[in-house]
Amino acid sequence: DAKTTQPTSMDCAEGRAANLPCNHSTISGNEYVYWYRQIHSQGPQYIIHGLKNNETNEMASLIITEDRKSSTLILPHATLRDTAVYYCIVRALSGYSTLTFGKGTMLLVSP
Amino acid sequence: GAVVSQHPSWVICKSGTSVKIECRSLDFQATTMFWYRQFPKQSLMLMATSNEGSKATYEQGVEKDKFLINHASLTLSTLTVTSAHPEDSSFYICSASLIQETQYFGPGTRLLVL
Numbered sequence: 481d482a483k484t485t486q487p488t489s490m491d492c493a494e495g496r497a498a499n500l501p502c503n504h505s506t507i508s509g510n511e512y513v514y515w516y517r518q519i520h521s522q523g524p525q526y527i528i529h530g531l532k533n534n535e536t537n538e539m540a541s542l543i544i545t546e547d548r549k550s551s552t553l554i555l556p557h558a559t560l561r562d563t564a565v566y567y568c569i570v571r572a573l574s575g576y577s578t579l580t581f582g583k584g585t586m587l588l589v590s591p
Numbered sequence: 592g593a594v595v596s597q598h599p600s601w602v603i604c605k606s607g608t609s610v611k612i613e614c615r616s617l618d619f620q621a622t623t624m625f626w627y628r629q630f631p632k633q634s635l636m637l638m639a640t641s642n643e644g645s646k647a648t649y650e651q652g653v654e655k656d657k658f659l660i661n662h663a664s665l666t667l668s669t670l671t672v673t674s675a676h677p678e679d680s681s682f683y684i685c686s687a688s689l690i691q692e693t694q695y696f697g698p699g700t701r702l703l704v705l
Binding site: 514526529567 | 684
């Protein structure tokens with residue numbers, strides 16, 4: 481699976497949009513971009529995934545560039561409970577492909 | 592939907608004893624379950640992949656005789672840490688998925704070996 485690069489940490493004010501970037505310049509055509517987050521001392525929580533089109537669900541929006549080499553996860557109105565480590569993972573949907581977790585981005589939402 | 596539970600949520604045991612951790616998919620049938628380990632301030636590391644009715648596939652460096660995995664049904668997988676030692680103290684997390692589908696994670700089990 482392709483490697484991803486994320487900033488180590490980001491800050492966001494409560495109520496503002498949080499935009500978390502991810503670079504995946506070596507992504508292959510059959511690889512999806514997945515986002516998970518992990519709140520302290522909990523298991524990871526699935527957020528969203530996409531192939532090439534932008535995606536939106538009740539939690540977040542995922543914007544993937546046209547060349548698919550980078551993406552941005554958008555939390556439209558961040559709350560204190562969104563403070564977590566956010567992982568961007570590239571994964572092929574073939575067979576039993578696994579998730580490889582990097583170090584992620586620590587998002588701190590402040591009042 | 593897509594709820595995965597783990598039991599127990601935390602366990603303390605003496606060195607040399609064995610500990611069993613259960614992972615259940617509550618509202619879907621999981622063809623594949625995964626076991627991860629996370630040490631403090633580190634990311635999740637995949638330990639093994641388990642398919643229902645088959646032997647688990649272990650990642651390099653993970654001792655299959657020490658970490659016994661059973662996936663006897665489409666909703667239950669167990670991880671047994673045999674002869675646990677203090678260095679096995681960690682946060683153990685399972686996930687479950689259908690083939691080629693999204694993985695959903697359990698809440699994790701914190702193991703402390705004294």
